[in-house]
Amino acid sequence: MKVILWAVIALGAAFGVLYLVVRRAQRTLPPMVLPPGEAMPSTALQRLAWQSLVPIFLLTLAAAAVVAHHGVSVAWENDAVRRSAMGFLIAALAVFTYYISRVRIWIIRDDGTLDERDRAILASAPAGQAPAMMVTLAAWMIGLIETYHASHLVPSVFLYLIFWSLLMVSVLADLAGVVIGYRRN
Amino acid sequence: MAKATIRNEIRRLRFEHGEMTQQALAERVGCSRQTIIVLEQGRYVPSLLLALQLARVFGTTVEAVFTLEALR
Numbered sequence: 001m002k003v004i005l006w007a008v009i010a011l012g013a014a015f016g017v018l019y020l021v022v023r024r025a026q027r028t029l030p031p032m033v034l035p036p037g038e039a040m041p042s043t044a045l046q047r048l049a050w051q052s053l054v055p056i057f058l059l060t061l062a063a064a065a066v067v068a069h070h071g072v073s074v075a076w077e078n079d080a081v082r083r084s085a086m087g088f089l090i091a092a093l094a095v096f097t098y099y100i101s102r103v104r105i106w107i108i109r110d111d112g113t114l115d116e117r118d119r120a121i122l123a124s125a126p127a128g129q130a131p132a133m134m135v136t137l138a139a140w141m142i143g144l145i146e147t148y149h150a151s152h153l154v155p156s157v158f159l160y161l162i163f164w165s166l167l168m169v170s171v172l173a174d175l176a177g178v179v180i181g182y183r184r185n
Numbered sequence: 186m187a188k189a190t191i192r193n194e195i196r197r198l199r200f201e202h203g204e205m206t207q208q209a210l211a212e213r214v215g216c217s218r219q220t221i222i223v224l225e226q227g228r229y230v231p232s233l234l235l236a237l238q239l240a241r242v243f244g245t246t247v248e249a250v251f252t253l254e255a256l257r
Contacts, residue, residue, distance in 0.1 A: 032226060043217045115216035116232050117223070182219075 013135060042182075045103065045118045049178035052099035056175065059092035060168045067161070076157035089164055096171045125177030132173040133166050140165070192254040196225045198243045214238040 034040060066085040067075040075081045103122065106113040114122070140162050148154045199205045207221040214235060223229040224239075231239070233247075240247045 032223075032228065034222075040222065041218050043219050046219075112215050115220050116235055117216065117220045117229060 009139065013139075017131070017135070043115075043118055044106070044113050045122065045178065046182050048099060048102055049175050052095050053172070053175040053179060055095050056092045056168075056171060059088045059095070060172065063088035063092075063164075063168075072157055072161070073155065076155070076160070089168065092168065092171070096175075099175070121178060121181035125181055126174055128177045128180075129170050129173040132169050136165055136169045137162070190254045191227070191230055191251055193224065193227065193251050195221070195239065195250060198245070198250065202243060210239075210242065213242050 032040070063085045066081060066088065070078065070081045075085060103114075107119075140158070144154050144158060195210075199207070199210055207218045207225075211218045211221045215238070216235065220229065220231075224231060236247050236251055240250050243250060
């Protein structure tokens with residue numbers, strides 16, 4: 001449970017850093033002024049990124065909740081619990097696969113769905129992936145060392161949890177990069 | 186190092202060309218209306234290709250649409 005707490009703190013820190021970076025970047029841009037009552041129209045990529053980010057985030061949260069609720073060792077030993085957590089994660093990856101496929105189709109067809117700004121945002125979106133993964137990995141390492149330093153034995157279940165958490169953080173950071181890209185540019 | 190800012194006249198040119206809407210301009214140059222909005226507000230610097238397309242729609246030169254405003 002202590003390790004899960006570390007992971008939550010790490011994710012909070014990662015999102016906090018991301019928020020500060022976006023706020024800082026926004027200050028260097030002229031303020032956005034729209035006529036009263038008019039909202040900024042969204043692009044197809046922006047809508048798709050939101051429609052993918054929200055379910056993936058919720059499914060990841062559901063998987064984390066299952067593991068946190070039952071405890072790490074039960075989640076590893078109990079087939080039903082492990083499979084339900086994995087089910088949520090695989091569903092999240094299926095949503096991401098759909099997102100990637102749609103974007104690839106738009107790029108290949110070149111039918112005007114994506115303009116040059118969309119493509120620039122897509123290209124810069126993965127910039128946050130490496131820092132987010134590094135923060136997550138550092139949190140896992142600190143958490144595991146602090147928890148298991150005395151026993152010198154780290155349960156193998158953590159290999160599984162580290163793998164899934166890094167994968168999901170990578171996916172979420174990519175989608176967040178697209179969503180944030182529209183606010184920054 | 187000094188930083189240049191780019192000013193554009195897209196909004197004025199739209200109105201001078203029959204009050205062309207942002208959507209109509211976006212369709213003519215092949216981008217989204219959101220891109221036209223952020224362009225007009227100076228939050229996005231277009232590629233040379235898009236700048237040339239915008240100038241062509243307004244029947245003018247790129248320099249008449251975009252100007253290097255100041256060095257900070």
